[in-house]
Amino acid sequence: MATLNLWAHINAPPERVWDVISDIPGQKRWMVDLRSLSFTGIEREGEGAIVDVTSELFGLPLVKDRMRISRWEPPTRFDVEHIGAFTGIGEFILKPVAGGTLFTWREVFKPPLGVLGELGFALVIGPHLRSVFRRSMANVKRLSEGSDVNTTASAAHRPIES
Numbered sequence: 703m704a705t706l707n708l709w710a711h712i713n714a715p716p717e718r719v720w721d722v723i724s725d726i727p728g729q730k731r732w733m734v735d736l737r738s739l740s741f742t743g744i745e746r747e748g749e750g751a752i753v754d755v756t757s758e759l760f761g762l763p764l765v766k767d768r769m770r771i772s773r774w775e776p777p778t779r780f781d782v783e784h785i786g787a788f789t790g791i792g793e794f795i796l797k798p799v800a801g802g803t804l805f806t807w808r809e810v811f812k813p814p815l816g817v818l819g820e821l822g823f824a825l826v827i828g829p830h831l832r833s834v835f836r837r838s839m840a841n842v843k844r845l846s847e848g849s850d851v852n853t854t855a856s857a858a859h860r861p862i863e864s
Contacts, residue, residue, distance in 0.1 A: 703790070704823040706809040706831055710839045714846040716796040716803045720777035722845045723794050723805075726753060732841035735759070735834050742768070749774045754786075760830065784811055805842060807835055 712719050722732060726747055730736050735758040745751035749771055757765040768786035773779060773793075782792040790811025797804040813819030813827070 704809075704811055704813050704820065704828060706828065706835060707806070708808075708832065708835050708839060709804055709806045710836075710843055711799070711802060712805050712843045712846050713802040716798050717777045719796050719803045719805055719842065719846045722842050723796075724776065724780060726751070732838055732845055733757075734837045734841065735765075747771070747774070752785075753782075758834075759827070788812060788814055803846075805839060807839060809835075 723729075724747065725731075726741075727739065729739065737756040737758055739753060739755050742752045742754055751771045753769050753771075755765075755767050755769065757767065759765050766787055767784055769782040769792070770785055771780060772783040772791070773781035777796060779793070779795050781794070784790045784792065788811050790809065793806070793808040795806040795808070797806070809831075813823045815822070
C-alpha cells in the first residue's frame with residue numbers, strides 16, 4: 703500500500719476551512735492537479751455522493767478516478783473511497799488547535815502493477831504527489847485565511863508555487 707500523510711496549520715477556524723474543502727465543485731480552486739470533476743448521480747455532497755475526476759500526473763491528465771464520499775462530519779472530517787482504476791481511501795481531517803486549524807490530508811491506496819507500482823510510487827510518484835498536495839494545501843490555507851472564502855476571482859485559481 704502507498705501512503706501520503708500531510709498536514710498544515712491554517713490560521714482560521716475549522717468551519718472556515720471546511721467551507722473551502724467541502725465545496726466539491728469548488729475544489730478546482732485549490733487542487734492544483736484537478737483537471738475535471740463531475741458527479742455521477744443526484745447527490746452533490748455528503749456521504750454517498752460519487753465523483754469522477756481527472757487529475758494531472760507530471761502535468762498530463764493521466765489519472766482517472768472515481769470516488770465515493772464515505773464519511774461526512776461537518777466541520778471536522780470527510781473521507782473518500784477510491785473505487786475506480788485504483789482503490790484506497792482519502793481523508794481530510796480538521797482539528798481545532800491554538801490559533802486555528804490543523805488540516806491533515808491522508809491518502810492510502812494500492813498502486814497498479816503490484817511490486818513495480820509500489821517501487822514506482824516510492825521513488826517517483828510519491829515525492830511528486832507530496833509536492834502537488836503541499837501546493838494544494840497552501841491554496842486551502844490562502845483561501846481559508848482570506849477575507850472571502852467563496853471568492854472565484856481568477857487569482858483564486860492560480861496555484862501557489864512552493
